[in-house]
Amino acid sequence: MTDVQKQDPNKTVLHAKHLEAGAKMVDFHGWEMPINYGSQIEEHHAVRQDAGMFDVSHMTIVDIKGDDAKAFLRRLVINDVAKLDVAGKALYTGMCNPEGGVIDDLIVYFFTDTDYRLVVNSATREKDLAWLNAQSADFDVTITERPEFAMIAVQGPTAKDKVATLLNDAQKAAVEGMKPFFSVQADDLFIATTGYTGEAGYEIALPAEQAADLWQQLLDAGVKPCGLGARDTLRLEAGMNLYGLDMDETISPLAANMAWTISWDDEDRNFVGKDVIAEQRAAGDQPKLVGLVLEEKGVLRSGLKVVTPHGEGTITSGTFSPTLGHSIAMARVPRAVKLEDTVQVEMRKKLVDVKVIKPSFVRNGKKVC
């Protein structure tokens, strides 16, 4: 492997491995990424039943260090990083603009009060970095993007066991007994028990020049390469939001099933967007993001209109669920719509009945709804 800095910026360091595995490549917000390696449904099942891996090197890793790192993040994100008191602990949350719209969702990894890591979306990389830099003006922090890292997500019920066969003794000891939403730096591997599938597994960041070797070792260990197609059906079954579809800068976290990622505990903490979101919360007038289930034929798709007795809503993400064998969706609907209600979706000029449930369909291989 030669100097990774000379790689085309729109191809990850694993690009050649994808082609070698027969990937169909597509443009994903300026990155040439695998959509599938043949069948996205087979890839989906591999993650639910065994182990699959995703190249997520396009995602943006940003390290936040300095005396004010904690204070800066308590201002920046809607959850409270002060909750994090065990080294390696991770937190899912969002950062909002002053109007209370979601700029991005992200994971914060805590190491010390002066040392954090963020992983943000690739599609929002430029505006996120600009926002971070602008917001940091009054804080003593350094913000460092880490493009020299590749990242591989290994997910599925056997993912951890398969990864363990590739680790040295020190690394095995480091990940021993790790709970969900933790991370550890083990030699060159930054290993986190996070993911975007609803299965156990790791997200592993490592120096880009080592990524192709790890990918090959994982392949040899029986981990199936999975593309963005399966990534989308898996995250949707798990009820996880996709930025740009399920929320954006015009959407309140309260309307995106992200209320649980906001911390109100410390009344003195003034996070960006707090005033607006607090008002919305008191008024209780924001729409909400729910799950929809269609048990007959057909596939719910993003953008379709939802008709309810309380007014109209919109499907934000929809797909066929390979695990459940029917279609599922997330939809933003009036707050008065209740779980277990039957509402209608306009599909191919017909109104079709769908059931409203919590937006979580499958966890650890099993049906939730």
Added chain:
Amino acid sequence: MSNIPSELKYATSHEWVRNEGDGIVTVGITEHAQELLGDMVFVELPEVGDTVSTGDDCAVAESVKAASDIYAPVTGEIVEVNEDLEDSPELVNSDAFGDGWMFKVKLDDPAELDALLDAEGYQNSIDEE
């Protein structure tokens, strides 16, 4: 490059047509079409006894990616549909020109077959897309 069998006829809208003799043809979608659509999840077929005219949307192939209309490549009566697709829509992906067939039509006018593309003509129409 997709497989395009030379013994079949084609429509530019990606259906293939096999002449079974006795005025009956079998219709499916091409290898190229299934590749574009991705994994098939539902196939909605016409009813046996329906009459269809060339260009009618008479079936729907719904994949993980999109719902796509299937157009009747010829005029006539539906005499058989592939019921295996009800439980195994993936046959369209795994064997587009074989077990993934969709329906059979009894032609009103057998001469209509001559108006369809041959393999070379279909290849050219794909290349122009």
